[in-house]
Amino acid sequence: MDFSFMKSSPVFLEIGRDFLKAEKDRGNVQILLERGADGRLTAAGRERVTSGLRAFVNKKSFQPRTRAYCAIGANGVSLRRLSLPVSSKEKFDQVLRLQIEAELPLAPDELAWGHRLLDTGGTAASQEVLVAAVKKEVIEEYRDILAPCGLEPVFTLAALARNFLSPPANGTHALLDVGNNRLELVIFEKGIPTAIRLLPAAAELPIWDAVSKAAGANWNGNKIYLTGANGEMVSQVARRLNGSIECALLAVEPGASAAILGLKKSVEQNDGAQLLILQNRAKPSAGRFDASSPELKPWLLRAAVLIFLLVSLPYIEALVMKPFLARKLAALKADKGRLATIDNELDFLRSLKQSQPPYLDALFVLAKSAPPGTRFDSLTMDRHGDLSLHGVMQNGAQVTDFRSKLIASGFFSTVSVDEQTPTPDRQGVNLRMTAQWKPVEARAGLAIGPTAEEIQKAKTNQDGATGGGVPPGMMPPGIIMPQ
Amino acid sequence: MTPREKRTVRFATIGIGVYLAIFAGYQAWKFGERKRTDYRQLVKEAQELRDEVKRYDDKIAVVKKLMENFHMDPAGLKRSSVVAEASSAIQKAAQGGGFQVGPIREAPAHASGRELASIQFEGSGPVKGAVGLLHRLESVGYPLIIDSAQFSADPMRPGQLKVKLTVVILDFEQWKSEGAPSA
Secondary structure, three states: OOOHHHOOOOEEEEEOOOEEEEEEOOEEEEEEOOEOOOOOEOHHHHHHHHHHHHHHHOOOOOOOOEEEEEEEOOOOOEEEEEEEEOOOHHHHHHHHHHHHHHHOOOOHHHEEEEEEEEOOOOOOOEEEEEEEEEEHHHHHHHHHHHHHHOEEEEEEEHHHHHHHHOOOOOOOEEEEEEOOOOEEEEEEEOOEEEEEEEEOOHHHOOHHHHHHHHHOOOOOOOEEEEEOOOHHHHHHHHHHOOOOOEEEEOOOOOOOOHHHHHHHHHHHHHOOOOOOOEEEOOOOOOOOOOOOOOOHHHHHHHHHHHHHHHHHHHHHHHHHHHHHHHHHHHHHHHHHHHHHHHHHHHHHHHHHHHHOOOHHHHHHHHHHHOOOOEEEEEEEEEOOOEEEEEEEEOOHHHHHHHHHHHHHOOOEEEEEEEEEEEOOOOOOEEEEEEEEEOOHHHHOOOOOOOOHHHHHHHHHHHOOOOOOOOOOOOOOOOEEOOO | OOHHHHHHHHHHHHHHHHHHHHHHHHHHHHHHHHHHHHHHHHHHHHHHHHHHHHHHHHHHHHHHHHHHHHOOOHHHOOOOOHHHHHHHHHHHHHHHOOOEEEEEEEEEOOHHHOEEEEEEEEEEEOHHHHHHHHHHHHHOOOOEEEEEEEEEEOOOOOOOEEEEEEEEEEOHHHHHHHOOOOO
16 A cells, blocks of 8 residues: 655755755745844744744644754854774763763763764774764754654754765865855865864955864865855955865755755765764663653643543543433333233243144044045044044954054054944944044154145145145045045 | 741641542542442443343244244234134134135133133035134134034035034233243
């Protein structure tokens, strides 16, 4: 399934002293920043930036936060190349923090900083690390603006991001970004930034002095790349440098941000793995619980609400649901009377079914057992199971056979021939029989009734017959009814 | 007030507040617990009732089947009219089978036998009609039991049977009044 609609493209930002440039997909926006005398953004300025960025990012509520790569200006940034003793991975952070504490004027907890291990200049006993740091308030201020816009920011230095545009990025050169009222100069040695400087406006620029001062006497670079400048400015700079250093303009479209282009290039190449990310690495205060922390308050509140609900829900359920349940239960109890009716009806219907005398079964057994030529003059049955019949059969053998068949059927418990006398014309035998059928429990296992073949035969016979509604097969042929 | 008095008043206020909070909380908890116990009792009753009703599912199915077989709804039977309606239904069933209906006599049944009345019916018709009548009487829609059946030759109509049936009508009301479920 395609979930691409859930993802959104990353946002690239450059945050300078007086502007914020943002780019997403092919769209871009520039917002002016309004700062107070202390250098921090004013409340109105923050509001304007937030609303402008929110509209630009246009994050849907169902989408996760969008990653924002932010390149910040060099103002207040310290760049150090530190030499650390080789240590295990677990101890490295601890050693690095100690070294930062020794080298920088602020404690690591008060800084947002990042580092990159350098693979040159180290010995077997030491390793070189490049550290960039800035006051953590700077990063937190920007984070507070970006987070409400649905962004998840990561911060790096704009000066380093621009270097991804220079050919080659790991060369020894200087990179000068020309801004409206200040310049950012970074010196690189074999792609490693060694110094970062903020210079006054271009018109007052003693560039060579600045470069040589920043680079130091040992810098052997002979090329300076310019961004944010035009061709005329490049010639001016080249003239001022007296041709001792080659000047080149990095190709950037007018109005575009070289830092953003550098960020994009880095992200496209290796998902930003080479970016030096500045992070607030304040040590978690082990074992301390600060309930007054603003981040913690909403969570504490939610936890308190959940605990309250957990404890009180059974009571709330009882209070709220009891009237409904009581009403429903009363209705069910009122209906309970119907259960007694069902019992009565079942009793009655069962009794009715069991009281039905098996007259048809008796007739079927008689008809099936009677030999051909038998004539019944009368037949009487009652529901107590007594059966008596008068009839005529051809001879005594038929009477015996008839009686045997009745007994063999299993339907009757007793069969007696009360009287058997020859007819006056000696052609047959007058017969008077009585029988008693078995009780219902004893008859339960008997299979009395016509077979499928007999039913089919009866159906065939019925096609030509009139009237009736006689159950099929109940009176098989063989019985002669009195004329 | 001196600071010491103020502190005393403050402590006293806090103490009384805590006492009241605990007291009110305890009362609220007691009230809630009582309601909860009642509710649990109701839930238990509801579950028992549900189980009891569930047990009746099978009985209902049997009743339904028997009612379909007999073409009869016992709840719809009226004591005052059931004898007349049953008599009419017997005659219709007989005539439907090509039977000529003869004398019909109604008599009140024995009070002890859960019977409402008995009907003595005479008629004559073909053999098939007689057998069919026996079959149809079970499903005419009334609680009938054939007490006795007598078949004999009809001397007036050769080839026809003379049938004399004594039919008993059961009194459903007696099952209702006894009421003790035994099924």
